[in-house]
Amino acid sequence: xxxxxxxxxxxxxxxxxxxxxxxxxxxxxxxxxxxxxxxxxxxxxxxxxxxxxxxxxxxxxxxxxxxxxxxxxxxxxxxxxxxxxxxxxxxxxxxxxxxxxxxxxxxxxxxxxxxx
Amino acid sequence: xxxxxxxxxxxxxxxxxxxxxxxxxxxxxxxxxxxxxxxxxxxxxxxxxxxxxxxxxxxxxxxxxxxxxxxxxxxxxxxxxxxxxxxxxxxxxxxxxxxxxxxxxxxxxxxx
Numbered sequence: 001x002x003x004x005x006x007x008x009x010x011x012x013x014x015x016x017x018x019x020x021x022x023x024x025x026x027x028x029x030x031x032x033x034x035x036x037x038x039x040x041x042x043x044x045x046x047x048x049x050x051x052x053x054x055x056x057x058x059x060x061x062x063x064x065x066x067x068x069x070x071x072x073x074x075x076x077x078x079x080x081x082x083x084x085x086x087x088x089x090x091x092x093x094x095x096x097x098x099x100x101x102x103x104x105x106x107x108x109x110x111x112x113x114x115x116x
Numbered sequence: 117x118x119x120x121x122x123x124x125x126x127x128x129x130x131x132x133x134x135x136x137x138x139x140x141x142x143x144x145x146x147x148x149x150x151x152x153x154x155x156x157x158x159x160x161x162x163x164x165x166x167x168x169x170x171x172x173x174x175x176x177x178x179x180x181x182x183x184x185x186x187x188x189x190x191x192x193x194x195x196x197x198x199x200x201x202x203x204x205x206x207x208x209x210x211x212x213x214x215x216x217x218x219x220x221x222x223x224x225x226x227x228x
Contacts, residue, residue, distance in 0.1 A: 042204060043218040058215060090158055104149060105216065107158030
């Protein structure tokens with residue numbers, strides 16, 4: 001049981017390049033999330049998914065796209081990377097069914113992205 | 117905008133002392149959770165307190181919630197060097213969305 005895994009762990013991009021971050025979970029969780037973490041800002045939600053084939057915008061969705069084609073995978077794409085997207089990206093998953101659920105989020109180890 | 121704000125931003129204590137950190141939030145919540153993040157790692161869930169609870173314990177952790185003041189505190193008793201980490205609160209709003217809002221975190225350093 002690997003929990004939540006993220007690939008790659010590190011990446012350096014040039015402005016304008018594209019890339020996809022992969023998140024995988026083996027806990028059969030319905031909900032998956034992508035966050036970015038910047039110094040002094042805490043975690044900010046980019047996009048999330050409440051089930052296979054569905055996605056929704058979070059706090060800071062601009063410049064990112066996501067897809068949830070399989071329940072266990074949640075992909076985050078940057079179509080044209082910008083220096084402002086330099087950050088650490090975390091994926092998380094949870095088994096929540098309703099808004100009042102007490103389920104917690106399980107986090108991956110993060111991807112450190114630098115855009116030059 | 118950030119829902120949770122932790123206070124203090126940084127805290128340095130000696131091993132064996134207690135550490136207290138606070139979280140304030142802005143809107144009505146269903147529950148509030150505390151997470152720990154070791155340097156360079158993902159977040160790990162510590163404890164959850166529901167909006168109808170006032171206090172909860174888990175090992176050396178004690179969490180309180182005051183919904184009238186929209187605040188929560190996390191107390192770590194008898195701290196150890198291994199407790200050195202950043203601590204975040206996360207709130208689940210009653211507004212009907214399936215997401216948590218994280219605060220900016222408290223960096224705790226426990227000196228051996």
